[in-house]
Amino acid sequence: MDNAIEIKGLRKAYKSFTLDGVTFDVPRGYITGLIGPNGAGKTTVIKLIMNLIRRNAGEVKVFGLDNLRHEPEIKARIGFVYDVPRFPEDLRLEQIASALAPFYPKWDRGRFLALLDDFKLSPRTVFKKLSHGMKMQFSLALALAHDADLILMDEPTAGLDPVFRFELLEKLRALIQDERKTVLFSSHITSDLERVADFITFIHRGRIMFSAGKDDILESWGVVRVSGGGLRPEDVPGLRGYRRSEYSLEALTSDIAAARSRFGGSAACDKASLEDIMFFISRGDTHA
């Protein structure tokens, strides 16, 4: 499988937060979700891919090219959607598009207008009149209209109502009908990724916890629940995190099949959702 993005040993140190040893690939032709709690480093990773901030160490390759040495040609092929799109407030949408078009060799005005129509946005509307959801739509229309090979989005669904979110995810699915297109988006709304993502990369406290196919994760991870104090967390095979209460022990495992055969009927073994995984790894009493 070839990759749209390859990241190796990426490091960025801030005073109170350090992103370190970040290594993962974003396979071409698929949707990859970058998940993690707030402050985990998702935005930092995306800014480093876009070279908006300086890295301390490591390597980022986009379309097989170094992202520093080939910055202009890489960026012409990326559609970047910010969490809060910012454009000159008093310009009409068509004016913003005309100002940006020269930067993109594959700009397609017809496609842009068709997308606005799709989203029921008028090209003559002034940017500041748009709601947050409409701004996201406009931003996505810009990205899609220059026929970007890689759509990079930072928390695109945050603050959107379910209708807008569903529509946005639908557009992304439609995009990768073309297997040369790739999507990477960060989100802390795991349910959006649960259905639509092909791969999941989980980041926590500046480090990658895992990066794998979503189906594989949802099939092999699980939550084991037992009542009383009879079980020690260490007894759970594939332990990745746990939470203890007065009445029960809940443990996250990356090997639910092993847990099932170990405990049989004496424990409830359920599939884990991405939300469970995020919760136990980041907020559980401890993680292995």
Added chain:
Amino acid sequence: MKIIISNSSPDPIYEQITRQVKAQIISGDLREGDPLPSIRKLAHDLQISVITTKRAYEELEKEGFIDTVEGKGSFVAMQNKELLREKKMKLVEEKLAGAVEEAKLLGIGLAELREMLALLHGEKE
């Protein structure tokens, strides 16, 4: 081809797809040579991961239900009549096994189960 995905089902999504496609092939709703939607199209229509539909098609291919021709797509495979009957038999067996399992949980014995079966079988004739 008709497929309905349930999010609350305990079965993995790829299994829901393979089960429904198989049922349609066995029932004759899908016939030999019928084209299936592409992996990416099906993923889009069902709003699920491409990997999931890919895996479903791979399973169907492995079990001989469909053929994939590079560059052309996937089609319902030539069904050997004998094999088809065997597959249907297996389906019946699976369903019976499920019924037996449920009966055991309720403490229904073999004799009583036989009676129920005879009754059901008679009714349908």
